[in-house]
Amino acid sequence: MAGASEEETVSLDLLRDKMAEFAKERDWDQFHSPRNLLLALVGEVGELSEIFQWKGEVPRGLPDWKEEERLHLGEELADVLLYLVRLSDMCGIDLGKAALRKVELNAIKYPVVACKDSSKETQQQ
Amino acid sequence: MAGASEEETVSLDLLRDKMAEFAKERDWDQFHSPRNLLLALVGEVGELSEIFQWKGEVPRGLPDWKEEERLHLGEELADVLLYLVRLSDMCGIDLGKAALRKVELNAIKYPVVACKDSSKETQQQ
């Protein structure tokens, strides 16, 4: 399928198409209104938060997590992504383009030099 | 940069690399702990919700929305995505692979025939 290149690069378009096909096959389009999907997204963000809620600060790479916990985390991160992709599609927004555009806007909003200086002094982004 | 093919297919790996470069250039790695990024993600989900909060149900494709509102929506969807990509990276999770795997798990959990039948009767997924 287009979008999934030889080395497993996963594109947002591929996920969008997979979600669309998935919903169509199950007659779920009827449930996939923007606000339904948004609340489903919030539900998944809640499940993602539950994974981290009693852990205190956790270091990058999650060195002490068991493989089972990593798999669970991957599933919750994926659930958030899949609803986000589907919500964008149902809103007629090209999520990939929007993300690239936002990175460019952020680069203008947060110039490298100014940020380097301020991040030495403060924790504010 | 690898990953952005000629027709603007945006891959999760491309966004991950852009976010990593963005943070590194600004000395922001120090702030990008998993729980910091998770809370930033929750913040962006809140901003996304604010767009929809007083609107009642909205139809797919957002036919009555102004271009300015669409742009704003695209930015908030992008913000959620970018923090999700960065959070996954800081957790050592391959978000694209996790998403493909979750789609497959969902296909097993919700077989086409059973879902088609039940979606005629109920709103439960």
Next chain:
Amino acid sequence: MAGASEEETVSLDLLRDKMAEFAKERDWDQFHSPRNLLLALVGEVGELSEIFQWKGEVPRGLPDWKEEERLHLGEELADVLLYLVRLSDMCGIDLGKAALRKVELNAIKYPVVACKDSSKETQQQ
């Protein structure tokens, strides 16, 4: 005042004290750091959202909901409240006072006459 009879008025201070006692009896104070509680709150907001996610718009008073669904909803609303109360306590914030103060600030921010006029024309608060 209707609804708040002498015997059934539940105050925020009462809930705060109950939560403090509950945590102390179970040696849970060690887990109740502000950010742990905040993520737990986000988790409960997610569960609350799941109740509403596939329903489309629902009318006030939830006329078609079964008693079992109402009880479940009450439990999720309560979970959000209890973590909010506990989070406030662990941050040293008097939640009741803060709420009364916010109502007053809102009354200044949104004067009655201006809001009545604009709410005839628009859905913006």
Next chain:
Amino acid sequence: MAGASEEETVSLDLLRDKMAEFAKERDWDQFHSPRNLLLALVGEVGELSEIFQWKGEVPRGLPDWKEEERLHLGEELADVLLYLVRLSDMCGIDLGKAALRKVELNAIKYPVVACKDSSKETQQQ
């Protein structure tokens, strides 16, 4: 107003009545459908999260926070509470009773002795 007793104990019924009056005076009842209020609540939880997002772990009582930051935090905690109170009211749920009931259910679900033992060994609640 009745309900705020001599020592400033703030009850959920008082806040419910204040919110109802506030909305009525401004013709806002029309916007206060359950899902609108739920999304507004999610928006406020996002603003609350933004306060904590770049801070790493913060100790109880927030000893190093400025008075201005505490006031801001109090406002966001209050916003979450006020929408939660209003959402409960629009759903016909007595939030105070639901909270007391949930505390009792939790006491059954998490007996003191079992929790004390397990909290010595693990971070799971």
